[in-house]
Amino acid sequence: xxxxxxxxxxxxxxxxxxxxxxxxxxxxxxxxxxxxxxxxxxxxxxxxxxxxxxxxxxxxxxxxxxxxxxxxxxxxxxxxxxxxxxxxxxxxxxxxxxxxxxxxxxxxxxxxxxxxxxxxxxxxxxxxxxxxxxxxxxxxxxxxxxxxxxxxxxxxxxxxxxxxxxxxxxxxxxxxxxxxxxxxxxxxxxxxxxxxxxxxxxxxxxxxxxxxxxxxxxxxxxxxxxxxxxxxxxxxxxxxxxxxxxxxxxxxxxxxxxxxxxxxxxxxxxxxxxxxxxxxxxxxxxxxxxxxxxxxxxxxxxxxxxxxxxxxxxxxxxxxxxxxxxxxxxxxxxxxxxxxxxxxxxxxxxxxxxxxxxxxxxxxxxxxxxxxxxxxxxxxxxxxxxxxxxxxxxxxxxxxxxxxxxxxxxxx
Amino acid sequence: xxxxxxxxxxxxxxxxxxxxxxxxxxxxxxxxxxxxxxxxxxxxxxxxxxxxxxxxxxxxxxxxxxxxxxxxxxxxxxxxxxxxxxxxxxxxxxxxxxxxxxxxxxxxxxxxxxxxxxxxxxxxxxxxxxxxxxxxxxxxxxxxxxxxxxxxxxxxxxxxxxxxxxxxxxxxxxxxxxxxxxxxxxxxxxxxxxxxxxxxxxxxxxxxxx
Numbered sequence: 001x002x003x004x005x006x007x008x009x010x011x012x013x014x015x016x017x018x019x020x021x022x023x024x025x026x027x028x029x030x031x032x033x034x035x036x037x038x039x040x041x042x043x044x045x046x047x048x049x050x051x052x053x054x055x056x057x058x059x060x061x062x063x064x065x066x067x068x069x070x071x072x073x074x075x076x077x078x079x080x081x082x083x084x085x086x087x088x089x090x091x092x093x094x095x096x097x098x099x100x101x102x103x104x105x106x107x108x109x110x111x112x113x114x115x116x117x118x119x120x121x122x123x124x125x126x127x128x129x130x131x132x133x134x135x136x137x138x139x140x141x142x143x144x145x146x147x148x149x150x151x152x153x154x155x156x157x158x159x160x161x162x163x164x165x166x167x168x169x170x171x172x173x174x175x176x177x178x179x180x181x182x183x184x185x186x187x188x189x190x191x192x193x194x195x196x197x198x199x200x201x202x203x204x205x206x207x208x209x210x211x212x213x214x215x216x217x218x219x220x221x222x223x224x225x226x227x228x229x230x231x232x233x234x235x236x237x238x239x240x241x242x243x244x245x246x247x248x249x250x251x252x253x254x255x256x257x258x259x260x261x262x263x264x265x266x267x268x269x270x271x272x273x274x275x276x277x278x279x280x281x282x283x284x285x286x287x288x289x290x291x292x293x294x295x296x297x298x299x300x301x302x303x304x305x306x307x308x309x310x311x312x313x314x315x316x317x318x319x320x321x322x323x324x325x326x327x328x329x330x331x332x333x334x335x336x337x338x339x340x341x342x343x344x345x346x347x348x349x350x351x352x353x354x355x356x357x358x359x360x361x362x363x364x365x366x367x368x369x370x371x372x373x374x375x376x377x378x379x380x381x382x383x384x385x386x387x388x389x390x391x392x393x394x395x396x397x398x399x400x401x402x403x404x405x406x407x408x409x410x411x412x
Numbered sequence: 413x414x415x416x417x418x419x420x421x422x423x424x425x426x427x428x429x430x431x432x433x434x435x436x437x438x439x440x441x442x443x444x445x446x447x448x449x450x451x452x453x454x455x456x457x458x459x460x461x462x463x464x465x466x467x468x469x470x471x472x473x474x475x476x477x478x479x480x481x482x483x484x485x486x487x488x489x490x491x492x493x494x495x496x497x498x499x500x501x502x503x504x505x506x507x508x509x510x511x512x513x514x515x516x517x518x519x520x521x522x523x524x525x526x527x528x529x530x531x532x533x534x535x536x537x538x539x540x541x542x543x544x545x546x547x548x549x550x551x552x553x554x555x556x557x558x559x560x561x562x563x564x565x566x567x568x569x570x571x572x573x574x575x576x577x578x579x580x581x582x583x584x585x586x587x588x589x590x591x592x593x594x595x596x597x598x599x600x601x602x603x604x605x606x607x608x609x610x611x612x613x614x615x616x617x618x619x620x621x622x
Contacts, residue, residue, distance in 0.1 A: 001514040006507075013506035316502045319463065320559065321491015321519035323484030406458040409498055 003326065007333040014306060018338065021298035025342035025388065026349055028291030029381050031284055033350025036377045039281065041369050043274070046072070049186045050266035052122050054248065057081070057089065057255055058237035063264035064273060070101060070237040071266050073111050073186055077103050080234035081261050087226050089238070089255065094247035099239040100226055102198040105159040107174070110145045112159055112191040114198030114235075117223045122239070123185050129153045130178030134220055136200050139174045139193040143182035151176050159201065172201060194221035199233060292388060299338055300392035303331065307396045314400055315408035328397045335393030336386055343385030347378055414439045414599045415460070415567055420469035422455055429467070432456050433617045435601070439566065442590060442600040444609060444616035451621035453603045454499075454571055460601065461569050462490045474566050491520030495560030495598070497570040497589075501552035503544040509555050510540040513562045524563040525596075534558050534588060550581055557585070561592050568593050570602045574609060586612045 011018075049072055056070040061078030068075035090098045099122060102114035113119070117132055120140070130153035133140055141151050151157070156173040174193070182188055221227065226235075240263075242248055248265075255263040307314075314327050355371035416436045423429035430452040437443050447453045458464035460471060462478045471478045473493060481489050503512050513527045531537045534554045539547060547555065553573070560568055570589060574582040586602075586609060593600040602609060610616065 001511055001518045006515065009506040009511070312502050313504050316498075316504065317515070317519065318487060319461070319490065319496050319498075320516040320563075321487055321521075323487040325484060326519070406455075406464040409463070409502070410454050410458070 003330055003333060007330055007337060010306075010310075011334060011337055014302070018299070018302045018306075021295050021302055022338055022342045022345070024291055024298060025295035025339060025385065026346035028288045028295060029343055029346025029385060030349035030353060031288035031291070032381055032384075033347050033378060034353050035281060035284055035288070036375055036381075037350065037354055037371070037373065038369065040375055040377070041373070045184070045186075045369075046270055048184070050270065052241060053239045053266055054242045055240040055251060055263050055265055056237055057086075057240060057261050057263045060260065060262045063262065064269050066237065066262065066264045067266050067269040069103070070239065071186070073113070073190060077236045078262075080236050081238075082231075083226065083229050083233040083235055084231060085259060085261060086235055086238055089259070089261075090226065092251070092254075094243055094251050095240055096243040097241040098225075100195060100235040101237045101239065102195045102234075103236045104198055105161055105201060107145070107157055107159050107191050108149060110142070110149075110189055110191055112139070112174075112193060112198070114193055114195040116195070116225065116227075119192065119239075120180075120187075123183060123187050125183060125185075125187055126181040128179045128181040130176070133177055133193055133197075134223075135218060136194060136196045136221060137172060137174050138177045139191050139197070140178040140180060141176055142180050142188040142190045142192070144188040145191055146179045151179065153177065153179060195227050195235060196221045199227075199229065292384065295342065296339075296388040296392050299335065299388070300395065303335055303338075303392060303396040304399075307331070307399060311403055311408050314403055315405040318403075318405045319409070324401050327400045327403075331397040331400050332390065332393045335396070336389040339385040339389030339392070340382070342388075343382050346385070347381055413437065414441075415471070415473050415601075417460070417471045418469050420456070420459055420466045420471065422452070422459060422464070422466050424455070430455060430619075430621065432459075432469075432619060435460075435617065437599045437601065439597050439599055440594055442593065442602070442613045442615065444613050445601060445603040445619060446610070446616050447603075447605060447619035447621065449605055451619045453605070453619050456619060457496075457569050457571050457601070457603045460567075461494050461496050462486050488520065491516070492522050492563060493566045495563065495565035495568045497557050497560045497568070497573050499572045499575065501549075501556035503547075503552055503555055503559075505544050508541050508543055509536070509547070512544065512555060513559055516559050516562050520563045522563050525561065527558075527562060530558050530562060531555075533592075549576070553577070553585065554588070557588060557592075561596065564596045564598075566598055568598050568600045570600070572604050572606070573602065574604065574606050579608065582606070582608055583612075 053071055056066055058066045058070055058077065059079030059081050065075045066078050069077040086100060097118065099115060099118045103111060105112040120132065128143065130140070145151065153176055155176045158173055180187060242251065252263040252265065255261055317327060351371050354369065358366050358369055358371055413436050417432070417434050419434070420432045421429050432452070435443065445453055445456060455464065459466050462481070476489065478486065504515065507515070509531065510527055517524050528537060528540055531540050534557065536551055536554050539551060544552065557573070568589065573585055573589065577585060589600060589602070590612070602613065
């Protein structure tokens with residue numbers, strides 16, 4: 001027997017109401033865990049995905065929407081822009097690099113992105129198998145897509161129109177030429193191909209099969225810059241790298257006022273988004289702290305009440321040789337054990353919540369989160385819990401320290 | 413002398429001071445402390461056990477003056493050398509019988525007697541793994557006696573150990589206390605107002621109260 005075991009015995013001997021307080025504490029801590037995990041991973045991911053992209057240009061509309069669709073592939077695109085205008089812009093001396101994107105189709109909810117080989121370079125993508133696309137209808141799939149849909153090099157599939165599941169199917173088959181290694185970036189969830197592929201897919205709608213120029217399907221696609229196309233051709237958005245800091249001042253103004261397109265900066269828009277989300281996060285944090293406070297009070301009351309019943313026990317312990325210090329330690333130990341259990345359950349609950357959210361949201365952004373990453377910040381949760389345990393035990397421990405053995409034992 | 417006291421006085425707040433007759437007892441001897449209820453018998457027992465500090469006078473056990481010990485040293489001394497049987501058993505409810513006795517070993521930092529053998533001797537050997545709530549009153553009383561004995565103390569103090577027992581059980585408990593005290597060579601002091609006890613232990617002092 002020792003104090004830990006004695007404390008544990010008393011803990012398991014308690015009424016179920018104590019369990020309720022521990023659950024309350026666990027819930028509060030679970031909310032904080034989820035917030036910590038989501039905040040950390042989101043911000044990390046968001047910055048990682050936008051790395052190397054100084055400006056996004058697309059059709060006029062909401063700048064945030066343009067960033068979300070162009071960089072993170074979450075929201076719907078604002079529309080398309082004429083190829084001609086995009087090409088004109090690319091000749092600006094303020095621009096170091098420009099990557100066009102053409103959206104419009106999906107494969108089982110994973111977006112098919114028409115672009116050039118520079119896009120792979122932007123994310124420093126590595127191939128797990130196969131090689132990059134060279135002809136129309138050849139695609140490279142991200143690691144998550146390949147894993148979830150079981151795609152291998154050489155497989156073919158049909159796409160659906162629109163950028164979310166459930167729209168009508170296109171007829172031409174895509175062929176997988178490469179599979180990317182997992183990178184933790186947005187490209188894990190994408191199907192990448194040439195802009196020509198996206199164009200031809202949509203031309204099929206209007207032209208009949210016979211009229212189509214079969215020769216063009218076997219031409220090499222453009223690997224960098226813009227593909228050749230007539231006046232009617234469009235792209236969805238452009239990812240731009242500045243040549244000099246000067247561009248940050250001049251280029252957005254030039255695009256927004258001088259063209260039919262709009263320019264948005266990922267850094268600026270994401271900062272705005274986090275500011276908006278911040279209100280919700282603080283609200284949840286507040287709720288979590290209220291829960292923790294209430295559970296702390298509940299644990300205090302439980303300890304205090306059980307102490308009243310246990311003054312005899314404490315006096316007996318003194319009579320058989322326990323010191324005041326040992327009794328105080330015993331009470332603290334009990335409070336701390338209770339809240340530590342709460343903390344461990346809370347952290348586990350938080351991670352499980354997140355795992356459930358992720359499994360419910362396979363194609364969305366949440367899917368790229370990892371529920372079983374443990375952060376240093378979670379140690380703070382343990383510290384909070386210990387703090388609550390110590391606070392809740394202070395008064396009961398003091399009263400245990402003050403208990404007079406003789407008085408307690410002669411009271412009947 | 414194993415235990416000797418001199419001119420002990422104690423006053424409860426708002427009451428006239430109590431003074432107690434001196435006690436001189438050797439190892440292996442037994443002494444009754446008799447007195448009406450309210451006369452301060454239990455107060456004397458608490459003073460002898462170091463649970464209460466007398467206002468004047470001194471208690472020394474095995475050559476150690478209790479007044480010279482403070483705080484945890486006094487607690488440890490009590491745990492090692494004094495076994496107390498209270499009026500009510502006061503066992504720790506979350507623990508089993510055996511664990512209750514182990515606590516006494518733990519706090520006194522003493523190996524003491526072998527628990528299962530002791531329980532066997534007290535006739536409750538088969539209860540060692542039972543929960544305290546499942547014991548009868550008589551069994552619980554014997555467990556509390558075992559707890560007082562388990563560290564082989566030099567002094568055993570018993571507070572009204574027989575007040576709620578019938579004649580037969582009174583005799584058994586007294587017998588048990590006396591034989592066990594002899595076995596470990598301890599001095600035994602029983603505080604009681606129970607006249608039946610007088611027939612078994614001849615040596616006594618009387619507390620007259622204020």
